[in-house]
Amino acid sequence: MKRVFHRREILARLPLLTTLGLAILLWGGTYAYTQSSKIGSKHIGPHNISVPTICKKSNSGLHNMREEQLWGGALNVPKYIGLKYTGPQNVQELMNALDADYNNRLANIKVSISGKFTTGSKTANYSSDLTISEIDVRYPRAEWLQMLLDKDITINDSYEYASLLSKRYTLALLEDNPDLQQSGVLGIPPTNDWETYKEAYINKVVNDHVKIQEAAKQIQHTQKMVERLKAPIEHSEEQMERAKVQIDGSRDQVKRSKESIARAIAQLKHSIEQVKRAQKALNSQQIEHVRKQLEHARKQIERAQAVLEHLKEPTPPEKPK
Numbered sequence: 001m002k003r004v005f006h007r008r009e010i011l012a013r014l015p016l017l018t019t020l021g022l023a024i025l026l027w028g029g030t031y032a033y034t035q036s037s038k039i040g041s042k043h044i045g046p047h048n049i050s051v052p053t054i055c056k057k058s059n060s061g062l063h064n065m066r067e068e069q070l071w072g073g074a075l076n077v078p079k080y081i082g083l084k085y086t087g088p089q090n091v092q093e094l095m096n097a098l099d100a101d102y103n104n105r106l107a108n109i110k111v112s113i114s115g116k117f118t119t120g121s122k123t124a125n126y127s128s129d130l131t132i133s134e135i136d137v138r139y140p141r142a143e144w145l146q147m148l149l150d151k152d153i154t155i156n157d158s159y160e161y162a163s164l165l166s167k168r169y170t171l172a173l174l175e176d177n178p179d180l181q182q183s184g185v186l187g188i189p190p191t192n193d194w195e196t197y198k199e200a201y202i203n204k205v206v207n208d209h210v211k212i213q214e215a216a217k218q219i220q221h222t223q224k225m226v227e228r229l230k231a232p233i234e235h236s237e238e239q240m241e242r243a244k245v246q247i248d249g250s251r252d253q254v255k256r257s258k259e260s261i262a263r264a265i266a267q268l269k270h271s272i273e274q275v276k277r278a279q280k281a282l283n284s285q286q287i288e289h290v291r292k293q294l295e296h297a298r299k300q301i302e303r304a305q306a307v308l309e310h311l312k313e314p315t316p317p318e319k320p321k
Helices: 002-012 020-039 091-106 132-138 141-150 158-176 194-312
Strands: 048-050 054-058 061-070 110-119 122-131
Touching: 091 141, 091 158, 122 132, 122 158, 132 158, 141 158, 141 194, 158 194
Parallel strands: none
Antiparallel strands: 048 061, 054 061, 061 110, 110 122
């Protein structure tokens, strides 16, 4: 559960979403870590969940803030799913609705927060181990919630409820180590006045929470847009599938047409050859016919010439009677 809280804090550091593409990208990331929170986290020990380190850079060096929850043996972390809250935003109603779940799951918890601060060659480590009962005495739960509600914070589920209560552990570490108040850790300006520093930290908690909620709203809006687009996209996919089938059918028709054309061309070539052969045969027959006609004419001429020659011969005189 702490893992989810911490990643929401990281989300708050992002600029507000201004494009649908970025919103979809963040929605995908949110979905991924939400699913991972439902199916469980990697355990370092039997009941230990380690939250990724937050790295901050300030004038005094690099600060690594690490929050680690040591879960009680009765908690079945992989099955944890947050409770939604839609009731009035007042302390009593919130605690009536969400406190039992918070107490049941975090009754045996110890939160260890450590920071590694490097300035030049010097390194300092700070840590604090407080039980839930100890932190409730130090910063009473009801007073803490009332202070946040007075700053117009809204709590919509058990994740937000537990996350906001967990900020008390970080505040305790900062209060117990005045050096941290001068380090610029978490982006809070250094100061020697604890009340001023405490107010700046609480304002940061509030601002981060508001940014997270605004980003979550935009993610939800994007999810709704994606849902609305799913039906047209699926319809388009169906149309594309039908078009693919038609295209495949058209390709088959084109293939068959090409084959028909090829056969027609072959048939045409064959017909041309037949015509050529027929023309050649016809020409031969005509030539033979003309030759015969010429031969017949020659013979007629020869007979005519013979007759003419015969007519030219002198006729012998008749004998007297």
